[in-house]
Amino acid sequence: MKIGCECGSTIHDITDEIPYKARFVPDQAWSTMWDRFDEAFNTIASGELSPAEASMAVREIFSDAGLRQMWQCESCGRLYVDGREKALQCFEPAILETDKNLFRIPPPGTLYPSSRMPPRKAITETKEPLRLRIVLVSVVSFAAGVLVAALTIVGR
Numbered sequence: 001m002k003i004g005c006e007c008g009s010t011i012h013d014i015t016d017e018i019p020y021k022a023r024f025v026p027d028q029a030w031s032t033m034w035d036r037f038d039e040a041f042n043t044i045a046s047g048e049l050s051p052a053e054a055s056m057a058v059r060e061i062f063s064d065a066g067l068r069q070m071w072q073c074e075s076c077g078r079l080y081v082d083g084r085e086k087a088l089q090c091f092e093p094a095i096l097e098t099d100k101n102l103f104r105i106p107p108p109g110t111l112y113p114s115s116r117m118p119p120r121k122a123i124t125e126t127k128e129p130l131r132l133r134i135v136l137v138s139v140v141s142f143a144a145g146v147l148v149a150a151l152t153i154v155g156r
Helices: 027-045 051-064 137-155
Strands: 002-004 010-012 021-025 068-072 079-082 088-091 133-135
Touching: 021 027, 027 051
Parallel strands: none
Antiparallel strands: 002 010, 021 068, 021 133, 068 079, 079 088
16 A cells, blocks of 8 residues: 655555554543453453454454554654544644654663653644554554463463
């Protein structure tokens, strides 16, 4: 897939683990999604689900939670978000100094401990309110890893 950005750049989505692509779940579904993960993992641990059924259950949880995709232009910082009707929505940064690598995972060991987080910079003017909780691929990978661990335990 290619997205033609308003700035003239092209955003390519032709492989996995792209540093300018993320998946997100609307905040309204966040708690319910994690509650359903807990239920699924308990069901897996009790042996009530086969590995294939467990895999499908996890996919269904993400689907029901409204998991959608977003991409960031590395040239200008615009966000392109899958809308509710699968129509691509564009959000333009309010300031030129916008981080153009929002979705890139930092190298291991470079994240700040929570007690030493730098203060957040407030942006007083935004063109579009965007209340979304971004779930990066790392969260999806974490859930898949927990599922594999649970299936391994059940298989013993």
